[in-house]
Amino acid sequence: MADQAAPPRAREPSFSDDSPVTFTVKASNDAKYTITLTLSTTVRELKERLSGPNYADLPVERQRLIYSGRVLKDPDTLGSYKVKEGNTIHLVKGAASNQRQNPANQGGTASSTAPGSSAAAGVPTNLAAGTGNNPLAGLTGARYAGHIQLPGADMFGPDGGMGPPPDPEQMLSMLENPQFASMMNEALQNPQVIDMMIQQNPMLRNMAPNVRQMMQSPEFRRMMTDPDTIRRMTQLRRDLGMGGLGGMGGPSGDSSFPMPGVTNTTEAPRDGAATGAGSTATPSQTDTTGNTQAQQNPFASLFGNLGDTGNAGAPANPFAALLNPNNPLLNPMFAGTTPAGTPPPAASAGQGTPAPQEGQPPPNPFAALFNPAMFGGQPPTNQGAGSTTSSDQQQSNPFNNPFINSLMQNPQAMQQMMQAFGGGAGAGGANPFNPFGAMGDTPSNPPDTRPPEERYAEQLRQLNEMGFYEFERNVEALRRAGGSVQGAVEYLLTH
């Protein structure tokens, strides 16, 4: 008897300990991980596996596992808790230690100076997973709240960016932050982001392949993330006294939701245009010596024919140069895009400025295109340029890129582009060429006027399931997290 009973009894523990069970680990964000482990696996080992990037990506110390009403202790085996095939273990985030873990983000610093080097990474590491509908959610997500190396919300004013834009100094200092640059860089490298930007703008959609190519070009990225370029553009804008937003912001003042810093300098030009003395020590506009102009305003040479009046003419019509009779090549294209109701006031200035307003320099969505850099590759337009600027342009020409050239010289493409821009400007909506605008979320999207309970229905449901019942807080958290449930939970847990 004893002999017969002994073997199975002896075998039983080893049988149950070595046999693999497949169970589910359910995390608080509704993510589920199916894991197969032997019952002899300790809880600690399970946590270590869960800490991997394929799973919860949460440090072991912060994981709490709950099964059948019990908190699993690290040294115990799964067998001791009688985990069975098909069962579910709950994974809960323990109290947050103050250390924020986001090594991927910190590691990205170097890539700002060498965009190519991080290209292999492909998908930006800092885009939140789980936010399928909006690849940008991660950029504005609550996960960045309090992250030291990113600009805090306070730099956008007490209301987190809904108020007046940051002053140019602040903006530039932020642009110089390698962290930010690398973030932008990563974002622009992500085909998803580009796609989204294109998708969001019907005008861009029409010329999608070209746009994508262009936006994905490292030169474009560098231009958009290079503080120098942007500084130059800002300055130029100021010199020209234009609507200021230029290509970098929405064409009209109503784009009051600036992407971290970059987009919205609306106010600066209004005041700055008159004084010409922004905080970056721009020489005043009355300065008419050609030399100074050439330095501060690389365009001056483009307006060469206008001589001293160039400055006066420039604000309203940066196209003068392009429409310069010297350059017959480009003229027909622009003519083709003249908005119907806009009689060209002078030198067919109407194109660039769909609705010129007397006394107020119309915002010009084309400023980005008029980045001095872009003209480096344009021999025809440069003909009138003095030699003073040409070297300058050569140095700083991130756009000296065959694609742009071909685009510029291809009437069809150009026309498409003009339409896209004109349309964008006319609508007073998003500037299609403004990746930052898209990041800013509101102005470039078709405004989502649905009430939050509708817009976030799915996310709210998930939050409710997790036990967050306070509607108002949930909505607020979701809003801050850009619709990301994970981000919202983190926000809810820390506030």
Next chain:
Amino acid sequence: MGAKIPRNFRLLEELEKGEKGLGADACSYGLANGDDLLMSDWNGTILGPPHSVHENRIYSLSLHCGENYPDVPPDVTFVSKINLPCVDPRNGKVDPTKLQCLSQWKRDYTMETILSELRRSMASPANKKLPQPPEGSTW
């Protein structure tokens, strides 16, 4: 008895729900002893609701389903110390008269109902700021 679901079927149902994690996310429950054929003694956990003093805490409870369950509610006792009006401060026992789902028990109620209601009561404005004993202490 009629069409009423017998005790053991009910408890098996609840056991499966608990083990498979089909119920509410913030609560978990299971048999205290897997060999317990009568399925009388259960463990429960409640994740402290956010925005309360209980946030990030995990509370353990024990539930005892008597012979007449689910006609009568189970005895519910906190294993982790907690300061709640419905919990006896001496032994952690939940006072059935002070928790609505226990005082007005219905056959359809489950242990999950109880755990969820306890959690809701932790999060209620009246209770969410109550001073609590140190985390992890037990009765």
